[in-house]
Amino acid sequence: MKSMDQIVSLCKRRGFLFQSSEIYGGIQGFWDYGPLGVELKRNLKEAWWHDMISGHNELVAPANAPGPFEMVGLDCTIIMHPQVWKCSGHYDLFHDHMVDCRESKKRYRFDQVRGRWVEYADRSQKIFVSTLADIETELDEVRRRAMKFFRLRNKDADKISISNESLTIDRLDSTKEVLAPDAKNLDTLTEPREFNLMFKTTLGALGGENDATFLRPETAQGIFVNFKNVLDSSRVKLPFGIGQVGKSFRNEITPRNFTFRSREFEQMEIEFFCHPDQSQVWYKYWRDRRMAWYTKLGLSSESLIMREHHQEELAHYSVGTADIEYAFPFLPEGEYGELEGIAHRGDFDLRSHMEGKLNPATRPMEVELGENGKAKYRGSGRDLTYRDEVTNEKFVPHVVEPSAGADRGVLAFLCEAYSEDKAPDEKGKMQTRTVMKLHPRLAPIKAAVFPLVKKDGMPEIAREIYGELKKHMNVFYDEKGAVGRRYRRQDEAGTPYCVTVDTESLNDKTVTIRDRDTLEQWRVKIDDVVTDLTSRIQ
Numbered sequence: 071m072k073s074m075d076q077i078v079s080l081c082k083r084r085g086f087l088f089q090s091s092e093i094y095g096g097i098q099g100f101w102d103y104g105p106l107g108v109e110l111k112r113n114l115k116e117a118w119w120h121d122m123i124s125g126h127n128e129l130v131a132p133a134n135a136p137g138p139f140e141m142v143g144l145d146c147t148i149i150m151h152p153q154v155w156k157c158s159g160h161y162d163l164f165h166d167h168m169v170d171c172r173e174s175k176k177r178y179r180f181d182q183v184r185g186r187w188v189e190y191a192d193r194s195q196k197i198f199v200s201t202l203a204d205i206e207t208e209l210d211e212v213r214r215r216a217m218k219f220f221r222l223r224n225k226d227a228d229k230i231s232i233s234n235e236s237l238t239i240d241r242l243d244s245t246k247e248v249l250a251p252d253a254k255n256l257d258t259l260t261e262p263r264e265f266n267l268m269f270k271t272t273l274g275a276l277g278g279e280n281d282a283t284f285l286r287p288e289t290a291q292g293i294f295v296n297f298k299n300v301l302d303s304s305r306v307k308l309p310f311g312i313g314q315v316g317k318s319f320r321n322e323i324t325p326r327n328f329t330f331r332s333r334e335f336e337q338m339e340i341e342f343f344c345h346p347d348q349s350q351v352w353y354k355y356w357r358d359r360r361m362a363w364y365t366k367l368g369l370s371s372e373s374l375i376m377r378e379h380h381q382e383e384l385a386h387y388s389v390g391t392a393d394i395e396y397a398f399p400f401l402p403e404g405e406y407g408e409l410e411g412i413a414h415r416g417d418f419d420l421r422s423h424m425e426g427k428l429n430p431a432t433r434p435m436e437v438e439l440g441e442n443g444k445a446k447y448r449g450s451g452r453d454l455t456y457r458d459e460v461t462n463e464k465f466v467p468h469v470v471e472p473s474a475g476a477d478r479g480v481l482a483f484l485c486e487a488y489s490e491d492k493a494p495d496e497k498g499k500m501q502t503r504t505v506m507k508l509h510p511r512l513a514p515i516k517a518a519v520f521p522l523v524k525k526d527g528m529p530e531i532a533r534e535i536y537g538e539l540k541k542h543m544n545v546f547y548d549e550k551g552a553v554g555r556r557y558r559r560q561d562e563a564g565t566p567y568c569v570t571v572d573t574e575s576l577n578d579k580t581v582t583i584r585d586r587d588t589l590e591q592w593r594v595k596i597d598d599v600v601t602d603l604t605s606r607i608q
């Protein structure tokens with residue numbers, strides 16, 4: 071059984087991850103990637119970029135896809151026009167809630183996942199008062215998130231309903247459970263205050279409220295606002311996807327679980343645009359394809375689930391959402407944490423950025439009108455519709471969004487890779503060894519090259535092999551200490567292959583290659599080392 075402590079300790083010891091600003095005591099929710107970590111994360115992002123964008127062949131339909139499609143990339147700015155966040159809904163809806171207890175002076179935050187007030191920074195997550203209906207504002211978003219939690223915890227629930235007084239769970243066995251607010255405690259609480267998760271900053275030297283802007287909390291909006299630019303400049307035709315990898319920022323009230331919930335993190339997002347009639351088929355396609363991507367790169371299917379959201383959990387505009395979740399070791403048995411969400415977003419985003427007038431029937435959250443009776447936030451007024459060249463039909467495309475977190479991905483692959491087994495030491499005695507069984511595509515170092523001893527011309531040959539390999543992949547050279555210890559270091563770094571120059575190499579110009587996982591060893595001609603290893607790390 072692997073523990074999170076072992077994984078965290080290995081990450082620090084070997085240079086995968088460090089706490090940001092550690093010499094000053096660290097800063098909560100921020101993490102630095104060390105020499106091995108940065109390679110691992112780059113490899114994950116590059117695998118994603120290659121497999122989803124640059125390596126995509128638009129001329130043939132991939133397996134299980136309803137047809138061929140195009141994929142292109144974007145790299146947008148972190149700070150965007152403030153109106154972007156108003157029209158996207160983040161300005162009004164992307165927040166947590168806080169209250170203070172007048173008696174104890176303690177502060178509580180509304181845990182949207184649990185649907186409860188929890189003591190701020192209380193690690194035990196002790197429940198103080200219920201229920202979500204205490205919050206009158208933004209109930210829709212809170213309710214959606216709370217539903218996610220209650221559904222997970224109440225797998226036998228037939229129906230979950232929320233009123234202003236209580237939360238009721240009707241179970242499949244016809245029993246009913248009512249969770250009511252604790253009125254006594256409520257008396258002592260201040261009014262709930264909203265706490266927006268977006269980091270605010272100011273533009274320019276004067277920095278008044280009018281210059282306020284935000285660090286993006288997701289990369290997706292950069293794609294939506296560039297939809298027309300991409301259409302006009304690259305001549306892509308529907309269906310097509312735009313991908314982006316980049317930093318996002320959320321001022322999470324309780325960052326925790328190592329990098330799982332950070333305040334600065336990276337996302338890998340695709341917005342896939344298609345005809346409304348085809349959107350359900352594409353939604354299913356992306357859901358399955360993204361799940362298969364994780365297993366192909368080594369996450370075990372027993373630790374992964376695809377969790378389709380129930381109707382009540384869905385945002386009002388969403389037709390379907392599924393989360394790919396992983397059984398992270400810090401979670402209790404049977405619980406999973408989100409790695410990626412695949413959402414069918416309808417035409418919500420393009421419409422929000424397009425229209426000045428909003429339709430209250432389909433857009434309940436924007437019924438709120440400004441003083442002049444007009445919608446509170448106006449879109450760009452630009453035409454973001456698509457005209458089909460063949461049928462001449464004009465429509466707002468529907469969007470399927472596979473949205474993944476690079477840091478959560480790295481964390482899942484680190485957790486999955488961590489293993490302990492028995493391997494013989496120099497004297498043939500079986501010892502416990504710690505090994506990171508990372509997929510060769512993800513491994514930070516692909517191969518290590520060792521001279522068996524530091525004499526007889528072995529280092530010279532090893533350095534030459536190292537130089538040749540370096541032209542093709544990230545390789546490590548090590549001539550210090552017993553060779554067994556050098557192997558162990560590479561096992562902990564997740565290096566899939568070790569190349570050793572020994573006495574035989576001097577006579578027959580061959581070297582030994584050792585496989586990290588099977589410990590199998592074989593001999594290869596020095597001239598063939600590059601080809602042998604290149605084919606193995608694909």
Ligand code: ATP
Binds near residue numbers: 335409
């Ligand atoms: P959660 O419910 O865990 O807060 P979310 O549903 O808000 O996540 P999305 O807005 O769908 O997450 O973001 C897409 C992806 O971005 C997530 O699946 C996750 O991998 C990543 N992500 C979101 N928030 C964080 C965070 N605070 N730290 C690290 N990764 C994050």
